Amino acid sequence: MLGMILGSHSQAFYMGEGGKARYLGNSKTPVHKRVCKLCGEDCPVWKDFQWTPPRALYQQVAERTGRRVIIDSTKNDDWITERVAETRASGGQPTLFMLLRDGRAVVNSRLRKYPDRDPEQQIRQWIEQIQRSQALYARFDGPKMRLHYEHLAAEPDTVVRQACDVLGLDFEPAMLQFHTAEHHPLGGNSGPQYMVAKQRFTDPEQAFVTLNPKSRQFYDAETQPIRLDLRWNEEMTAENIRMFERIAGEFNQQMMSMD
Numbered sequence: 001m002l003g004m005i006l007g008s009h010s011q012a013f014y015m016g017e018g019g020k021a022r023y024l025g026n027s028k029t030p031v032h033k034r035v036c037k038l039c040g041e042d043c044p045v046w047k048d049f050q051w052t053p054p055r056a057l058y059q060q061v062a063e064r065t066g067r068r069v070i071i072d073s074t075k076n077d078d079w080i081t082e083r084v085a086e087t088r089a090s091g092g093q094p095t096l097f098m099l100l101r102d103g104r105a106v107v108n109s110r111l112r113k114y115p116d117r118d119p120e121q122q123i124r125q126w127i128e129q130i131q132r133s134q135a136l137y138a139r140f141d142g143p144k145m146r147l148h149y150e151h152l153a154a155e156p157d158t159v160v161r162q163a164c165d166v167l168g169l170d171f172e173p174a175m176l177q178f179h180t181a182e183h184h185p186l187g188g189n190s191g192p193q194y195m196v197a198k199q200r201f202t203d204p205e206q207a208f209v210t211l212n213p214k215s216r217q218f219y220d221a222e223t224q225p226i227r228l229d230l231r232w233n234e235e236m237t238a239e240n241i242r243m244f245e246r247i248a249g250e251f252n253q254q255m256m257s258m259d
Contacts, residue, residue: 001178003071004179004192005226006071009069011069012169015070015185016185018073018074018083019079021186037186038193038197040208049064056089077136080136084140096142097144098145098146100147102150104244105232107244119243120243156176176225194207195219195222
């Protein structure tokens with residue numbers, strides 16, 4: 001959602017999970033990893049795009065889209081470190097956002113998508129991901145910002161203005177209506193993408209993105225593009241909540257108190 005909000009700026013483009021640019025045009029890769037989540041294979045941005053290293057990926061995407069700010073939501077710290085060095089070498093200015101969210105919501109979302117996975121493993125993997133992200137954030141030398149999903153959902157105008165300041169962009173109110181803008185994401189969260197598809201297509205089924213019936217019902221009921229999602233309160237079992245508190249309760253409180 002944050003990527004789509006920032007990518008709705010007139011000077012920015014949200015590419016989704018930029019790491020998937022490696023799979024474009026590779027028929028041996030599963031189709032969902034190598035096509036636009038809205039257009040599918042017939043995408044005006046990605047259809048015949050080929051990343052040609054050593055040229056900087058974001059520079060090539062900027063030339064392709066005519067936007068000077070490229071948003072990449074890939075979470076892998078090695079990928080980020082490589083793209084930061086590459087961007088600087090090409091004369092660009094990398095900026096880092098660390099998005100924080102209540103770990104119970106994150107773990108519940110993973111278990112909703114992958115119900116066969118072990119809850120304890122998902123909790124520990126979330127802790128490890130946050131720790132790696134904290135280390136990356138600490139060593140990143142450049143414009144950066146921590147922001148909380150809960151704060152973004154509750155006060156989007158304030159938080160998005162702050163994010164624009166960090167990026168050196170003038171805030172545009174239309175960004176908050178991200179579902180009405182044109183997007184071409186690789187990978188990423190299907191929920192916000194489905195909201196875009198509802199606006200873009202007469203029938204959302206025309207979009208490549210798909211949701212299971214339960215998630216589709218949730219997003220069909222949404223009246224605002226930016227709304228706090230607290231489904232974990234109802235969906236997470238009491239046993240998993242107790243497990244989370246035992247393993248990650250204190251860590252979660254510390255993480256939620258970060259500025």
